[in-house]
Amino acid sequence: MLEDKAASGISRRRWFSRLLGLLPSAGFLRGWKQGLAAPLLQSAPAQDQPAHLQNDRVIISPLQEVKGTITPTARFFMRNHHDQPELSLKSWKLSIEGNVSKPLELSFSDLIESPSVGLESVLECSGNRTGLVSNGAWEGVPMSYLLKAASPASDATRVLLEGADSGSLMKDQPAFPFARIVPLEKCLAPESMVALKLNGQFLPQRNGFPARALLPGWYAMDSVKWLRRIVLLGGLDWPESYYGSGMDLLYQRWVKQGGREQVTSRVSELLVNSGIAFPSPGENLGAGQHSVWGFAWAGPRAIRATEVSLDKGRTWKTAKLETDSRPFTWVRWSYQWSAKPGKHTLMSRAQDGTGQWQPSRRPPERTDGYELNWYASVNCVVA
Amino acid sequence: MSISAPFHKYDDVCGERAGVEGAKRRRVDAGYRRGGATKPSARPVATRRVDGGCGRSLRWLSSKMAQHRLPPPALISPHKPHLQTSSYLWNGTLRLCFRLVSFVFLGLTIVSGAPRQQIATSSDPTALDLASLLGQFGEEPSAAQLGRVRDWLGSHQPGQWEAAFDEVLKLTDSRPVHDLLIQESHRRKHHASARKRLSTLSDNNPSTPTYLVNLVQLEILAGDGKRARGHLRSAATRFPKLAQIHSDLGQWLFDHGQGDLAFAELLRAQSAGTLPPRAALVLASMEATVGAYKDGIDTASSIEKRSDLPAPVRAEAAALTGKTYALARQEKDAARYLEQAIELAPEVEDYYLSLAKVHQQSQSEGDALAVLREGHGRLPEAQGLGVALARRLMTAGDFNTAIGILSGISNRSPDQLEALSLLAQAHRASGNPKLATQTWRRLAQHQPRYPMVHVFLAQSLSEEGASNAEVLEALKTAEATSPGDSDVYYLRGRVYNEMGQHEEAVKELTRAISMQPNIPSPYYQLGLAYQQLGQEELARKQFEKKERLEGATSGR
Numbered sequence: 054m055l056e057d058k059a060a061s062g063i064s065r066r067r068w069f070s071r072l073l074g075l076l077p078s079a080g081f082l083r084g085w086k087q088g089l090a091a092p093l094l095q096s097a098p099a100q101d102q103p104a105h106l107q108n109d110r111v112i113i114s115p116l117q118e119v120k121g122t123i124t125p126t127a128r129f130f131m132r133n134h135h136d137q138p139e140l141s142l143k144s145w146k147l148s149i150e151g152n153v154s155k156p157l158e159l160s161f162s163d164l165i166e167s168p169s170v171g172l173e174s175v176l177e178c179s180g181n182r183t184g185l186v187s188n189g190a191w192e193g194v195p196m197s198y199l200l201k202a203a204s205p206a207s208d209a210t211r212v213l214l215e216g217a218d219s220g221s222l223m224k225d226q227p228a229f230p231f232a233r234i235v236p237l238e239k240c241l242a243p244e245s246m247v248a249l250k251l252n253g254q255f256l257p258q259r260n261g262f263p264a265r266a267l268l269p270g271w272y273a274m275d276s277v278k279w280l281r282r283i284v285l286l287g288g289l290d291w292p293e294s295y296y297g298s299g300m301d302l303l304y305q306r307w308v309k310q311g312g313r314e315q316v317t318s319r320v321s322e323l324l325v326n327s328g329i330a331f332p333s334p335g336e337n338l339g340a341g342q343h344s345v346w347g348f349a350w351a352g353p354r355a356i357r358a359t360e361v362s363l364d365k366g367r368t369w370k371t372a373k374l375e376t377d378s379r380p381f382t383w384v385r386w387s388y389q390w391s392a393k394p395g396k397h398t399l400m401s402r403a404q405d406g407t408g409q410w411q412p413s414r415r416p417p418e419r420t421d422g423y424e425l426n427w428y429a430s431v432n433c434v435v436a
Numbered sequence: 437m438s439i440s441a442p443f444h445k446y447d448d449v450c451g452e453r454a455g456v457e458g459a460k461r462r463r464v465d466a467g468y469r470r471g472g473a474t475k476p477s478a479r480p481v482a483t484r485r486v487d488g489g490c491g492r493s494l495r496w497l498s499s500k501m502a503q504h505r506l507p508p509p510a511l512i513s514p515h516k517p518h519l520q521t522s523s524y525l526w527n528g529t530l531r532l533c534f535r536l537v538s539f540v541f542l543g544l545t546i547v548s549g550a551p552r553q554q555i556a557t558s559s560d561p562t563a564l565d566l567a568s569l570l571g572q573f574g575e576e577p578s579a580a581q582l583g584r585v586r587d588w589l590g591s592h593q594p595g596q597w598e599a600a601f602d603e604v605l606k607l608t609d610s611r612p613v614h615d616l617l618i619q620e621s622h623r624r625k626h627h628a629s630a631r632k633r634l635s636t637l638s639d640n641n642p643s644t645p646t647y648l649v650n651l652v653q654l655e656i657l658a659g660d661g662k663r664a665r666g667h668l669r670s671a672a673t674r675f676p677k678l679a680q681i682h683s684d685l686g687q688w689l690f691d692h693g694q695g696d697l698a699f700a701e702l703l704r705a706q707s708a709g710t711l712p713p714r715a716a717l718v719l720a721s722m723e724a725t726v727g728a729y730k731d732g733i734d735t736a737s738s739i740e741k742r743s744d745l746p747a748p749v750r751a752e753a754a755a756l757t758g759k760t761y762a763l764a765r766q767e768k769d770a771a772r773y774l775e776q777a778i779e780l781a782p783e784v785e786d787y788y789l790s791l792a793k794v795h796q797q798s799q800s801e802g803d804a805l806a807v808l809r810e811g812h813g814r815l816p817e818a819q820g821l822g823v824a825l826a827r828r829l830m831t832a833g834d835f836n837t838a839i840g841i842l843s844g845i846s847n848r849s850p851d852q853l854e855a856l857s858l859l860a861q862a863h864r865a866s867g868n869p870k871l872a873t874q875t876w877r878r879l880a881q882h883q884p885r886y887p888m889v890h891v892f893l894a895q896s897l898s899e900e901g902a903s904n905a906e907v908l909e910a911l912k913t914a915e916a917t918s919p920g921d922s923d924v925y926y927l928r929g930r931v932y933n934e935m936g937q938h939e940e941a942v943k944e945l946t947r948a949i950s951m952q953p954n955i956p957s958p959y960y961q962l963g964l965a966y967q968q969l970g971q972e973e974l975a976r977k978q979f980e981k982k983e984r985l986e987g988a989t990s991g992r
Contacts, residue, residue, distance in 0.1 A: 142703055142728050160707070162700035166668045255726040262727055436977065 109136065112259070113184035116330035116347060122173070122376050122385055124187035126252045131259050132178045132185055134231050135220035138279050145263055147247065149199055151213070151284035152206040157199070161263050164249055167194040172244055172269060173382040175350045179272035179304055179320050179423040183328065188348070188383050191267050193248035197241045199283070205237065208287040212240045214266045214275070215282040215294060222299045229298035233275045234286065235268060235321075244269040244353075244381060247280060269381040270353035271321050272423070274304055307421040314420055323352025325411050326426040327359060327386075327403040332433040338392055340435050345390045346375075347429070349403035350383035357408070359386040362400040366413060366428060372401070392435040400430045570608045577612050585613055589620045597626050601633060609646060611684065618650055622657035630654055642674060645681045652685060656692055668697060672704060679709030687715050695722070706735070713739050713749050720756050729764040733757055740776070751781035759790055767798035785811065785818040792824060804828060812841070819845050823855050830858070835866035853883055860892065869900035890914035891923045904931050922951035926958045933965055941965040956985040 114130035124130075142161050149157040159167075171192045178185035200212075215232040222229070239245060248267040249255060256262040261278030268275050284292065295301055305316040327349035332338060349359045355378040360369040372386040386401075402411040412427050566588055573581055585604070592600040604617045621630040631654060638647035648671045655664035668685070675681050686701035702719040705711050711719060716739050724732035739745065739753035758773030774791040781787065788811030795804035808825040815821055822845045826838040842859040845852050860875035876893040879886055894910035908931060914924045929944035945962040952958075963978030 139730065140728075142723065142731050143707065143734075160703070162703045163669075163672065165696050165700035166665045166672065168662065168665065258727040 110134070114187045115184065115333070116328050117333055119188070119330065119348070119385075122188055122348075122383060123190055123252060126189075126254060126257060126260075129187045129189060129251065129257075129260055130176070130178065130185045132180075132273070133218065133259075133278070134222065135218040137259055138217040138219075139258070140217055140263060140279060142263060145217075145281070147264060147281060147283065149203040149283045149285075151290070152209040152287050153203040153285050154206065155202070155204045157203050159199070164194050164247060164264060168198055169193060169249075170195050170243075170246055172246070172267075173379075174244070174267065174269035175323070175352070175381065175383050176267075176273045176276060177323055177326070177350070179274055180425065181326075182425045183429070186326075186328065186350075188350075189251045190253065191246065191248045191269075192250035192253075193246035193264070193267060195243065196245040196247055196266070196283075197243065199247060200237075200240060200285070203285070205285045206287065209285040210237050210288055211235065211286040211290075212237050213282070213284040213286055213292050213295060214277040214280060215284065216261075216265075216277045217279040217281045222303070226298065229294045229300075230281075231277065232292070232294045232298070232300055233277055234292070234295055234301075235271075235275050237285070239268055239271065239321075240283075242268075248276075270323055272304070272323060275321070304423060305421065306419065306423070308418045309420050310418065320421075320423045323350065324424050324426045325349075325351040325354070325356070325403050325405040325409055326429075327401045327411060328429050329399060329401050329431045332399070332431055334431050334433070336431075336433045338433055338435045340392055340394050343390045343392050344387050345372075345399060346385065346387040347401055348383040348385055349401070351380075351403065351405035351409075353380050354405040354407060355380050356384045356403050357406050358404045359384070360402050360404075361388040361390075362402075362428075363390065363397060365398045365430075366400050369402070378406075394435050396432065396434055398430055398432050400428045402428045566603060567607050570610070570613065573608070573610060573613075577610060582612060582616055585616060586620065589617070594624070594626075597621075597624065598629050598633065601626075601630060605633075605637070614646065614650055615653065615688075618653045618657065621654060627654060627658045638670075645671065645675050645678060648674070649681060649685060649688075653688060656689065656694055656697075664694075664697070668701065676704075677708050679705045679711065681705075682708060683711055683715045687718065690718055698722075699726075711735075713742075713745055713753070717752055717756055720753075720760070724756070724760040724763055729760050732760040733764075736760060737773075740773070747780045748784075751777045751784065751787070754780060755784075755787050755790060758794065762790070762794045762797060765797075767794050770794045771798075782814055785815055785821050788815075788821055789824055792828070801828075801832070805832065817848075819849060819852050819855065823852070823858060826855070826858055826862070830862055830865065835862045838862045839866065850882060853879060853886055856882070857886070857889075857892075860896070864896060864899070869896055872896045873900050873902075885917060888914075888918055888921060888923070890917050891921055891927070894927055895923075898927065898931065904935050907931050920951070922948040922955070922958075924948075925951070926955075926961065929958065929965070930961050933961055933968070936968075938965040938968045942969070954985060956982040959985065 110131070110133040112129070112131035114124055114128050118125065118128050145161060147159045147164065149159070169192055171190065173188065173190050175186060175188045211234050213232055213234050215230050217230065219228045219230040221227065246267050247264050248261070249264055251257070251260055256265060261280070264280050265278040266276050266280050266283075286292065302316075304320045306318050306320060307314050308317050327347060329345065329347040331344070331346050345361055349356045356374065357378070359372040359374060361372045362369045370388060372388040375385045375387055378384045386403075390399075402413075404410045414427050415425065566585070569581065569584055569588070577585075589600055589604070601617065601621065604613060608614075618630070621627065631651065634647045634651045634654065638644070638651060641647065648667050651667045652664050652671070655661070655667060671681060671685070682701045682705035686698045686705055689695075689701060690698035698718070699722045702711065702715055702722070705715065706719060716735055720732045720736035720739075722732075723729075723735060736753045736756040740750050740757055742750065745753075754773045755777035758770045758777060761767070761770035761773060771791060771794050774787055774794060777784070777787040778791065788807055792804040792807045792811075795801070795807060805825075805828050808821060808828055811818065811821045812825045822841050826841045826845075829835070829838040829841070839859060839862045842855045842862060845855040846859055849855070856875055856879045860872045860879065863869070863875055864872035873893065873896040876889060876896050880889045880893055883889070890910055891914045894907050894914055897910055898907045908928065911924055911928050911931070914921070918924060925944045925948035929941040929948060932938070932941035932944060942962065942965045945958045945965060948958045949962065959978045959982035963975045963982065966972075966975035966978060
């Protein structure tokens with residue numbers, strides 16, 4: 054405690070000056086220290102290593118570290134298919150091509166100087182059960198602006214979003230870039246953007262620097278990171294990076310019917326879901342009053358209600374919504390719990406604006422690993 | 437008075453040769469040729485210098501007239517018909533009156549031998565002949581010269597602003613003067629008229645970048661980012677290969693707090709050609725900051741390699757390269773470049789500090805200490821180095837040397853609060869709680885709101901063996917200044933335990949734990965309190981928690 058502080062002096066209060074260490078000195082870069090540096094330098098990734106790095110391709114995002122509603126950038130979840138590419142701004146371009154009459158090749162500068170929009174939005178991995186969901190304040194260029202500038206052909210109905218990361222999805226396959234195909238309609242939606250910033254800073258490399266697609270309200274696999282190509286597709290177009298790589302087989306709903314497994318539809322829009330931030334799993338608590346809290350989200354729909362169960366789902370209590378409920382972002386909820394000694398299982402569930410509640414369990418016919426949105430639950434011990 | 441400016445043909449600035457129309461205008465794009473000089477190579481020059489004392493007398497007189505809202509003589513000059521702001525009749529009458537009064541005054545001056553020196557040095561703005569003044573500008577106008585242009589602009593009434601604006605644009609392509617003009621337009625809230633005039637000029641002169649630059653500046657100052665971005669996109673389309681325009685814009689945007697747009701423009705400039713050193717280093721810093729380490733290293737090291745540049749500039753570039761390598765966790769290269777920076781500019785404190793950090797990052801504590809010692813030896817007055825060295829010496833257990841350095845700094849500079857704080861800690865660590873208390877008191881007196889100072893003072897008092905009442909009093913102040921600091925309650929709980937007030941101790945320690953549940957020591961004190969209260973089971977649990985936390989801490 055005090056000893057810890059003494060050991061590090063009072064330097065914990067001087068984090069900002071440490072960040073400024075990158076700067077050239079002696080006023081040679083006059084102006085840098087006076088405002089510009091702060092927002093830029095705070096994103097210096099080496100000073101901002103995520104604490105919950107599972108491995109090179111996964112970072113778990115702990116809900117309890119969210120202050121307010123925004124997940125700190127260093128705590129933002131990450132789930133990659135391939136290794137992160139290291140891109141040079143000198144050579145990186147975003148091309149918009151395919152069924153367009155004016156193909157474009159945009160530099161990072163072009164994107165920065167394009168009209169921009171901002172939006173608070175949840176990103177959730179389609180395989181999230183816990184820790185693969187975060188909420189950020191995004192800024193970027195409306196995808197509709199870029200697509201319209203390229204003048205899509207009238208038969209363009211789908212868009213291939215291709216990243217700069219590549220690898221093999223299946224054994225003995227050549228490497229293909231990560232790519233997703235989404236309907237043109239979603240790309241033209243006002244919330245869809247080519248995101249350049251997260252929480253006021255340029256994207257960290259692990260989250261898609263220099264630019265990523267952001268399709269708010271959809272599961273995160275379609276928000277392609279390290280975006281480098283946007284290809285407008287007609288109905289008969291058959292891009293190899295998508296179909297040849299096996300990507301078309303991923304993110305589909307598989308169901309078992311009559312002893313056979315089959316694909317029924319594509320995973321896209323977020324389902325209503327919730328998570329408990331406090332208590333965290335296995336936490337030991339003292340008896341008494343505790344504020345149980347967490348988040349609830351429903352993609353493009355707002356949250357109508359959130360409930361908490363203290364008895365493994367037998368009875369439910371209404372939780373208080375602490376923040377405004379809006380589409381795309383999440384709402385913070387809380388419930389005042391008088392904890393008595395013993396082992397407890399707390400659960401949460403949310404209802405979206407259409408009246409849809411989270412399910413109590415996984416539909417038994419589903420055999421894929423996506424849309425795992427049944428009740429959230431946490432075990433804890435009260436002493 | 438006859439004024440003319442030399443007109444030059446445009447150079448081919450963007451793949452197309454400007455037409456006759458453009459050739460009649462000033463050579464405003466001279467500074468923006470690809471890879472060209474940063475300054476315009478030709479400037480408008482008044483072909484006839486303004487006359488001496490009598491001329492000045494006339495202008496001095498006219499300035500007095502302007503104070504009574506009469507236009508300055510420059511504005512009614514027959515050589516600048518476009519600047520007429522009122523009817524010819526009105527101007528003609530004014531001119532007549534002015535000349536009559538001028539002759540009378542001139543006669544009086546000659547007859548009476550009026551103090552010519554006084555008139556000649558009059559600083560009245562309207563006494564300026566703008567063309568003459570601008571003609572005297574060197575490559576970089578001095579602040580005084582710009583001040584005189586500002587005064588000249590200031591002498592115009594709102595109704596005359598557009599004419600004054602045009603006059604400046606017509607007479608000079610000097611960037612600082614244009615900057616000033618835009619600033620003044622912004623200050624006087626003449627955005628709309630300036631925007632209209634610059635847009636027209638830009639549309640009519642598509643191969644001239646100056647007006648687009650001015651438009652960007654105007655919109656940024658007006659807070660209209662959307663319009664500014666639009667102009668920047670136009671500039672990118674119309675002048676993709678003019679590195680200079682993008683570099684200038686980048687630096688201007690940077691200086692005006694527009695980091696993102698500055699970044700975009702500097703990247704554009706770099707892809708179009710060579711960046712000036714300052715712009716390159718700004719860009720390198722930005723690239724490093726956003727995580728594009730390789731780009732940042734390439735950009736900064738390209739400046740470091742240029743032997744034609746002054747050593748301090750190359751040193752900055754080397755230091756930036758080193759720091760970027762450090763961010764990329766390549767400590768060997770980082771150290772190499774920072775050593776080079778020190779070699780090039782051994783007087784810069786920051787380089788030693790950065791190199792020491794790199795050594796620390798690569799677990800080379802001895803090297804870090806050696807660098808700090810070297811820096812402190814060369815720059816004994818550098819406080820940052822002294823503090824860093826003392827901190828490292830304390831970590832190494834050399835408290836006496838640290839105390840010597842810190843005492844020197846805090847005696848020389850009582851405002852160096854970090855040195856005082858470290859000094860107190862050094863005294864405490866070297867077994868001198870009384871000196872530690874004295875130092876904390878000194879710090880508290882000097883800066884009562886210094887973070888945690890009262891908490892440390894209370895702790896020091898407690899260790900020194902001061903009375904419990906004295907410690908509690910210090911904690912009262914600590915609570916008032918740092919109510920969110922759990923140490924206040926932990927220390928108070930400990931004191932209450934010593935005083936035998938265990939129920940009070942339980943309250944305080946429970947509060948400390950609720951604020952910081954992962955620190956072992958309050959659990960121990962709480963266990964003691966419960967033990968004294970006869971609640972053995974609760975006490976046991978607290979001791980167990982303390983053990984568990986200590987195990988977790990030591991296992992990390």
